Amino acid sequence: MTNTNSSSAENRPQRVGFVSLGCPKALVDSERILTQLRLDGYEVTPSYEDAGVVIVNTCGFIDSAKAESLEAIGEAIEENGRVLVTGCMGKGADAEAILEAHPKVLGITGPAAYEEVLSEVRRVLPNKHKPDPTIDLIPAQGVKLTPRHYAYLKISEGCNHRCRFCVIPSMRGDLVSRPIGEVMREAEGLVRAGVREILVISQDTSAYGVDLRYRTDFWDGRPLKTNLETLAATLGELGVWIRLHYVYPYPHVDKVIPLMADGKILPYLDIPLQHGSPAVLERMKRPAAAEKTLDRIHRWREVCPDITLRSTFIVGYPGETDAEFQELLDFMESAQLDRVGCFKYSPVAGAAANDLPNPVPEAVKEERWQIFMALQQRISADKLQRKVGSTIDVLIDQVDSEGAIGRSAADAPEIDGLVHLPGASDLSPGDRVRGEVTAADDYDLWLG
Numbered sequence: 001m002t003n004t005n006s007s008s009a010e011n012r013p014q015r016v017g018f019v020s021l022g023c024p025k026a027l028v029d030s031e032r033i034l035t036q037l038r039l040d041g042y043e044v045t046p047s048y049e050d051a052g053v054v055i056v057n058t059c060g061f062i063d064s065a066k067a068e069s070l071e072a073i074g075e076a077i078e079e080n081g082r083v084l085v086t087g088c089m090g091k092g093a094d095a096e097a098i099l100e101a102h103p104k105v106l107g108i109t110g111p112a113a114y115e116e117v118l119s120e121v122r123r124v125l126p127n128k129h130k131p132d133p134t135i136d137l138i139p140a141q142g143v144k145l146t147p148r149h150y151a152y153l154k155i156s157e158g159c160n161h162r163c164r165f166c167v168i169p170s171m172r173g174d175l176v177s178r179p180i181g182e183v184m185r186e187a188e189g190l191v192r193a194g195v196r197e198i199l200v201i202s203q204d205t206s207a208y209g210v211d212l213r214y215r216t217d218f219w220d221g222r223p224l225k226t227n228l229e230t231l232a233a234t235l236g237e238l239g240v241w242i243r244l245h246y247v248y249p250y251p252h253v254d255k256v257i258p259l260m261a262d263g264k265i266l267p268y269l270d271i272p273l274q275h276g277s278p279a280v281l282e283r284m285k286r287p288a289a290a291e292k293t294l295d296r297i298h299r300w301r302e303v304c305p306d307i308t309l310r311s312t313f314i315v316g317y318p319g320e321t322d323a324e325f326q327e328l329l330d331f332m333e334s335a336q337l338d339r340v341g342c343f344k345y346s347p348v349a350g351a352a353a354n355d356l357p358n359p360v361p362e363a364v365k366e367e368r369w370q371i372f373m374a375l376q377q378r379i380s381a382d383k384l385q386r387k388v389g390s391t392i393d394v395l396i397d398q399v400d401s402e403g404a405i406g407r408s409a410a411d412a413p414e415i416d417g418l419v420h421l422p423g424a425s426d427l428s429p430g431d432r433v434r435g436e437v438t439a440a441d442d443y444d445l446w447l448g
Helices: 005-011 024-039 063-079 092-101 114-124 168-172 180-192 228-238 251-261 278-284 290-303 322-335 362-385
Strands: 015-020 043-045 053-058 083-087 150-154 197-201 216-219 222-225 241-244 268-270 308-315 339-344 391-400 403-407 419-422 432-440 445-447
Touching (some): 015 063, 024 053, 063 083, 150 180, 228 241, 228 251, 290 322, 308 322, 308 362
Parallel strands (some): 015 053, 053 083
Antiparallel strands (some): 391 432, 432 445
8 A cells, every 4th residue: 555645745835934024115025026936836824833934025224124124033033943034134234133133044135036035945945846737826917915906016126316314225226127018017917817006116116217218118019118107108008096106206207297187097196205405305315306396296286186195204314403394394384295204314224324413312303203293184184174075986995894994096005094984894895986075084084
């Protein structure tokens, strides 16, 4: 009698655990790694207990993110013992810090190092199982960590700017744009798989194609220029929500605004402005001036009155004076931005800003942050109150016995507001509904 148990166990796929930290761009990296693992015959497990190895995709943007990454690595080692590390902390001094804190780590790779990660997994967890195409089905769009109805679409990697507070170029290198045909094929596959909203992301979406000299590529036999305007217009043909993130306010962005006014893409721009004082922006080495940005914002609203503008800012940057902080507040009053995030400046190892004189005391940073957020809360509440009585489209994200929660065109997932639909338990995630706004608070809306 032949014992088949050992051979079946031998052919069973090895299981890999995965912890993904950081921004949506890192999430896309995680999705690609997971897709490659599945294609190579590995299974992905949500638990530490049955994983042959655990991969931690780290974030190294600011010190608090690094601390969270080190904590996650430590937890994975404690719970499982066999850990590989990848992502933004996988290079240089950060990698050395990981090994110093956690010498039991089995291997470290840098950001977007998909093949290197797979090689490390094969080294520490050899897998004899080869996927059976009739059984081990992998979605055509690959493994996604977002809900089925929305997905992030990364159009480029790296950045050509050298902002003094940022270490992204040292971690991820200079701008590398994906050819527009490749991007459109991925987007088309996402829509075919049921995605109702595509969130376009990169380090600098405005710079898309500059490294390729905007060369022509092909999608479905059509010649397309690899640039932001062409990409936005072509994505707008897919019939789903298209949302643009991390867009610097360069002059050529003006060409995208009519697409929003015509309903081709969502009237939404995520523009990381960082400050409103020209002197602070100069110390930051930011690529845009505050006064020109205000002019541009006013022109955008003339073309597309419904445009939603989201941004992020830093208070307490080295050398920030009371007068410069007041300039930021004055900028906020003039810009009347719809959605805003704010960070207290935090030194990052390797950032040029660390060498600037006159650091701002932590107590002053906290006070300025509180003042800034109170101002923006008032602006947001006023804007949302003006939406009461209007009719809006809502994409549903979750449903339970009490009703549904979704987002309007003005709301990106996880960072902006929500739209509450009490009693609408007959809906499903991914549904698009239209209704009248009956109430609003500082950040959210309600539909009757």
